[in-house]
Structures are given as C-alpha cells and as structure tokens.
Amino acid sequence: MTSMKRRIFLKGSLATGALGIAASTGLIIPRTSLAAWAKEAFEAKDVNSAVSSMFGSSDLTASDKIKIKAPDIAENGAVVPVSVSTDMSNVESITIVTEKNQNPLTASFALGATAIPDISTRIKMGKTSSVIAIVKSGGKLYSTGKEVKVTIGGCGG
Amino acid sequence: MSSIKLRASAKDGVTTVKSLISHPMETGTRKDSKTGEKIPAHFIQEVVCTHNGNTVLTASWGAAISKNPYLSFSFKGGAAGDKVGLSWVDNKGEKDADETEIK
Numbered sequence: 001m002t003s004m005k006r007r008i009f010l011k012g013s014l015a016t017g018a019l020g021i022a023a024s025t026g027l028i029i030p031r032t033s034l035a036a037w038a039k040e041a042f043e044a045k046d047v048n049s050a051v052s053s054m055f056g057s058s059d060l061t062a063s064d065k066i067k068i069k070a071p072d073i074a075e076n077g078a079v080v081p082v083s084v085s086t087d088m089s090n091v092e093s094i095t096i097v098t099e100k101n102q103n104p105l106t107a108s109f110a111l112g113a114t115a116i117p118d119i120s121t122r123i124k125m126g127k128t129s130s131v132i133a134i135v136k137s138g139g140k141l142y143s144t145g146k147e148v149k150v151t152i153g154g155c156g157g
Numbered sequence: 158m159s160s161i162k163l164r165a166s167a168k169d170g171v172t173t174v175k176s177l178i179s180h181p182m183e184t185g186t187r188k189d190s191k192t193g194e195k196i197p198a199h200f201i202q203e204v205v206c207t208h209n210g211n212t213v214l215t216a217s218w219g220a221a222i223s224k225n226p227y228l229s230f231s232f233k234g235g236a237a238g239d240k241v242g243l244s245w246v247d248n249k250g251e252k253d254a255d256e257t258e259i260k
Contacts, residue, residue, distance in 0.1 A: 106218075116230070
C-alpha cells in the first residue's frame with residue numbers, strides 16, 4: 001500500500017519537476033557530446049573480446065597502483081559493493097569487468113578533468129569470479145583483479 | 158522528488174557525490190516465476206554527472222549493475238551552493254535527471 005501511494009506521489013511530482021529541470025540548462029546535455037553506449041562490448045561473452053571492443057586493444061598491464069575494494073565472500077551475488085581507486089594521474093576511465101558473468105563488461109566510467117579516480121558502485125555477480133578493474137591512463141590500459149566468492153548468484157534464476 | 162537521490166558535500170577542496178537511483182535493472186535473463194516467460198531487459202545504460210553544468214563523470218552501465226543502483230564518486234573543487242546534477246538514460250529510452258546543491 002505504501003508503495004502505491006509513493007507511486008502516485010512520484011507521478012505528480014515528476015510532472016511539476018520536469019519544468020524546473022528543463023529550466024536549469026546545466027542538466028540539458030547535448031547527446032552528441034557523449035559516446036554512444038558500447039553495445040558490442042557490453043554484449044561480449046568473454047573478457048578479451050569485451051576489452052578489445054571497448055578500447056580497441058586487449059593489451060592490459062598489471063598494476064599494483066589500482067585498488068579494488070570488494071568483499072572476499074559475497075553472500076548475495078545480486079548486490080556486491082565494489083570500489084575502484086588508483087593514485088595514477090591522468091586517468092581517463094575506470095572500467096569494471098566481472099570475468100565469469102555472462103556478459104563480463106559491467107560498467108565503464110569516463111572521468112572528466114576534475115574527477116578523482118575513486119568510484120564506488122554495486123554490481124551483480126552470477127557466481128564466484130574475478131572482478132577486474134581496468135584503468136586507462138595516458139592512453140594505456142592497466143588492470144588488477146580480485147577474486148570474490150559468491151554463495152548465492154545474482155543473475156538469472 | 159524523482160527516481161534519483163543525490164547528495165553532494167564539499168570538504169578540503171574535494172566534493173563527494175553519493176547517489177541512489179530507483180530502477181529495476183532487469184538483465185533480460187530472469188524468468189517470471191508465474192508465467193515462465195523471460196522478463197525483458199530494462200537497465201540504465203548511461204549516467205552523466207555534472208558540476209555547475211560541466212560533465213564530471215560519464216558512466217556506461219551494463220545490466221550487471223545492481224537493482225536500484227548506487228554510485229559514489231568525488232571530484233576536485235566545488236563549494237557550498239554549487240550545483241551538482243545527475244541524469245540517466247535506460248535501454249528503453251526512459252530518462253530522469255535531478256540536481257542538488259553542494260553542502
């Protein structure tokens with residue numbers, strides 16, 4: 001019942017909110033300035049083809065400058081908190097790849113000039129897998145991985 | 158009030174942004190337990206975060222981001238009162254945007 005009420009409330013407030021949002025031009029971003037969603041990379045079935053489709057190269061250099069914060073054991077594969085940070089400079093993007101997922105490419109973050117390379121999100125994992133973080137810096141790809149054990153999978157069912 | 162919960166706070170010249178988006182993030186592989194039919198994929202593909210209108214972070218997501226996505230990041234600069242915006246677009250073309258002031 002509470003969710004129903006909230007839904008109605010959302011509908012009403014969205015309609016009025018839309019005008020306000022449109023007025024604040026900062027939020028209206030021309031679509032052309034953004035890269036199109038990398039369909040092929042996200043639909044790739046293995047890490048290599050996902051990475052090469054995304055970056056045009058699957059040449060990854062292992063780096064200990066990238067830190068992945070994720071649980072050693074995830075009780076619920078549907079919600080696995082993952083943080084990736086690095087102290088490298090000139091970081092262009094941070095990409096998260098879950099090796100054993102049906103589609104390994106999970107997320108890619110393009111960093112603007114002022115962004116700090118430290119991203120946190122939550123991902124779904126089908127089964128125990130290595131979570132790989134790829135950092136693009138100065139045109140080169142660096143990566144590190146962390147094994148996360150999953151007790152209950154979070155994909156399909 | 159929208160699908161986006163957005164908080165931004167500045168400390169020592171660094172602004173930290175935390176956001177939660179209400180979204181089902183359906184992978185397209187899950188089956189409806191009653192009908193046995195596949196639930197169509199429905200997930201956010203792109204999230205754009207701005208600071209005073211300048212893009213700070215552009216995220217491309219696959220379906221493997223958890224339901225009701227959480228995203229946290231930080232950027233240099235930003236002062237109390239500055240505007241921080243976040244917008245998303247999903248694979249069905251649905252979208253939403255929100256804006257907050259840095260505290």
